Amino acid sequence: MPRARRAIPAVAPKAPPALTFDQRLAAGLFVLLALLPLLSRGIASSYLLLVGERVVIFAIAALSLELLIGAGGLVSFGHAAFLGIGAYAAGIVASHGHGTLSIALPAALATSALFALATGAIAVRTRGVYFIMITLAFAQMAFFIATSLAPYGGDDGLTWPTRTMLWGRPLLKDQLTFFYLCLALLIASYLGVGRLIASRFGRVLRGLKDNETRMQAIGFAPHLYRLTAYVIAGTLCGLAGFLLGNQAEFVSPAYMHWQRSGELIIMVLLGGTGTLYGPMLGALAFLLLEETLSRLTEHWKVMLGPALVLIALFASGGIAGAIAAWRQRRAMGARLALPLARRHRLGAARKGSRSWRRAGLRLLSRTARGLRRGADAARAACAPAKTALGRGLQALPSLAERRLKATVVRWWRE
Amino acid sequence: MKRAVLQLDALTKSFGALRVADAIGLEILAGETHAIIGPNGAGKTSLINQISGALAPDAGRIVFDGRDVTQMSMAARAHLGFARSFQITQVLPHFSALENVALAVQARSGSSFRFWQAAAGEANLNRVAVRSLETVELAERADTPAGSLSHGEKRRLEIAIALAHAPKLLLLDEPMAGAGSEETRRLVATLKSLKGRYSILLVEHDMQAVFALADRISVLVAGRIIATGEPQVVRADPAVRAAYLGEAT
Numbered sequence: 053m054p055r056a057r058r059a060i061p062a063v064a065p066k067a068p069p070a071l072t073f074d075q076r077l078a079a080g081l082f083v084l085l086a087l088l089p090l091l092s093r094g095i096a097s098s099y100l101l102l103v104g105e106r107v108v109i110f111a112i113a114a115l116s117l118e119l120l121i122g123a124g125g126l127v128s129f130g131h132a133a134f135l136g137i138g139a140y141a142a143g144i145v146a147s148h149g150h151g152t153l154s155i156a157l158p159a160a161l162a163t164s165a166l167f168a169l170a171t172g173a174i175a176v177r178t179r180g181v182y183f184i185m186i187t188l189a190f191a192q193m194a195f196f197i198a199t200s201l202a203p204y205g206g207d208d209g210l211t212w213p214t215r216t217m218l219w220g221r222p223l224l225k226d227q228l229t230f231f232y233l234c235l236a237l238l239i240a241s242y243l244g245v246g247r248l249i250a251s252r253f254g255r256v257l258r259g260l261k262d263n264e265t266r267m268q269a270i271g272f273a274p275h276l277y278r279l280t281a282y283v284i285a286g287t288l289c290g291l292a293g294f295l296l297g298n299q300a301e302f303v304s305p306a307y308m309h310w311q312r313s314g315e316l317i318i319m320v321l322l323g324g325t326g327t328l329y330g331p332m333l334g335a336l337a338f339l340l341l342e343e344t345l346s347r348l349t350e351h352w353k354v355m356l357g358p359a360l361v362l363i364a365l366f367a368s369g370g371i372a373g374a375i376a377a378w379r380q381r382r383a384m385g386a387r388l389a390l391p392l393a394r395r396h397r398l399g400a401a402r403k404g405s406r407s408w409r410r411a412g413l414r415l416l417s418r419t420a421r422g423l424r425r426g427a428d429a430a431r432a433a434c435a436p437a438k439t440a441l442g443r444g445l446q447a448l449p450s451l452a453e454r455r456l457k458a459t460v461v462r463w464w465r466e
Numbered sequence: 467m468k469r470a471v472l473q474l475d476a477l478t479k480s481f482g483a484l485r486v487a488d489a490i491g492l493e494i495l496a497g498e499t500h501a502i503i504g505p506n507g508a509g510k511t512s513l514i515n516q517i518s519g520a521l522a523p524d525a526g527r528i529v530f531d532g533r534d535v536t537q538m539s540m541a542a543r544a545h546l547g548f549a550r551s552f553q554i555t556q557v558l559p560h561f562s563a564l565e566n567v568a569l570a571v572q573a574r575s576g577s578s579f580r581f582w583q584a585a586a587g588e589a590n591l592n593r594v595a596v597r598s599l600e601t602v603e604l605a606e607r608a609d610t611p612a613g614s615l616s617h618g619e620k621r622r623l624e625i626a627i628a629l630a631h632a633p634k635l636l637l638l639d640e641p642m643a644g645a646g647s648e649e650t651r652r653l654v655a656t657l658k659s660l661k662g663r664y665s666i667l668l669v670e671h672d673m674q675a676v677f678a679l680a681d682r683i684s685v686l687v688a689g690r691i692i693a694t695g696e697p698q699v700v701r702a703d704p705a706v707r708a709a710y711l712g713e714a715t
Contacts, residue, residue, distance in 0.1 A: 247581070247582050247584070248581050248582075250584040250585065250586065251580055251581045251582055251583060251584065251585055252572060252577075252578045252579075252580040252581075252583070252585040252588075253578055253579055253580060253581050254581075254585070255565070255569060255572070255578075255585040255586075256569070256572075256578050258560075258561075259558050259561065259569055262558040262559060262560050262561060263556055263557065263558050263559070265520075265552070265556050266552075266556040266557060266558055266627075267558075267569075268520075268539075268540040268541050268544070269518065269540060269544060269549070269550050269552075269556065270544055270549075270569060270570040270573045270627060270630075270631060271541050271542075271544030271545045271570075271573040271574070271631065272541055272573055272578070273539060273541040273542070277578070280579070
């Protein structure tokens, strides 16, 4: 029965497969992060650990956004709103004396989920650019509400009375405990989002991204699935916000600024959407770039911009895409070359790549120096343009609001 | 007398001044293969879009199994037992052929709000999907991404997807469109094997295929049904010959 034999492997893979390459990469990243405290003990300051905490927290946020972008095809330009909402909710209950884990964490998660439910119910009715605009508009609304929260600091932000208490003790005050808690939550998020994407629900979500018409024809109503994904992603990002607020013991409207939303998108795209380790690597790469470049010059974004343009041009799959392409090349090379010839060629290639690397580094440092000088000159020259741009950016939220209002009105009439 | 699965009652739809459906009345009987033919622009695809729920009619009623479904969404109709293929192939290009079909099975068996168990490993879904792929002779391509299938294979995959949700009514919008002669032969053979087991509404340009498959034919010209009947009757109808077949032969 050749037919039946063919059918079996498609029906049930027998042995549970070993870790895939992607999973091993993620595991390696987790191990590396787990070893970070050992490294930072050597250095007198806990600075490295602080950076590590930020990387871990933003990796959670990037994972939640990946659920929307990678699996759902929903590019949310307002995802940072949930960072702020999570941090504000926990901070506000803490400022009323309820800063225990059993109250502050559920408050942060529930507020994020509610905001996602209310705004998502409208946002998932739109697609593409309109979805981007409407999520941006909602995030800006949250931003302006936060700036007008006078009892809770308004523009200046809200200083938490304390980090969240655990069993009545300030356990999270201890930096190591806090770091490992964040890391454990990142690993849990990674596993959870992975299961979710592979589940029935995740398959429907991915199918809707692939071909909505086909999915409707077989009986899936898109809105409900997209809204559920939006609420899950928002809640998970709210968790990241809760952690971020704890880390700084502070929250300000800047957490929800649209630039922060943009940075989250950059993390996902820089790391490579479509994988789970990609966004985590993206968060790591982005924050490290930020740390190192901002030490070179305060105009570090002048260098980040071109770097991102280059990535968009030459590595559209982000870091994950580049790794996949490299593996493919290597696999092809290994198949083609004879072992001896291969060793020879590899040696040559290694030598070649070393000199290339040197040349690349030289070019990079020269470019950096040039850029710094250029930036100083440009700053003087561009002051008028800068104010104009600033004004334009201020106008953007109100534009988004108008757009939102029109959509809401239309929706209401329908 | 056979029971009618689908009844259209004075279905009317206009795009601006263009009337694509002009008080269309039509009955699809249980188990019959009913073909709709007509010249380009007669409103065939618009009609099938209205039946499947992709397009809302301006007036008239669509009754399915004694139930008025005129206001229902496409997804809700699919749950009642509508299944359709598209004139322009609609598959999930990044999913394997098997998963394309398994998703259709999933839509009909249990909730899709399950967040933990890996869907690709659900044997009960895959078993039905494999059977459906075997019906259209596509089982050996089960693991190929649908986007890499040949055009004819995609057309057969669409039929497999439609069959997977155990439909009460199959809406096939030009299943032979763009297929080569060998593929067309295969598709006709596949559809012939389905004849009698399903109620089928077939929109098709290939006259040979239509006369080989249909129990009854309706002729749609400029949004109106000008004739309905058995193939020989329709072929002999002078109005049809003038409006449609006359141009072809």
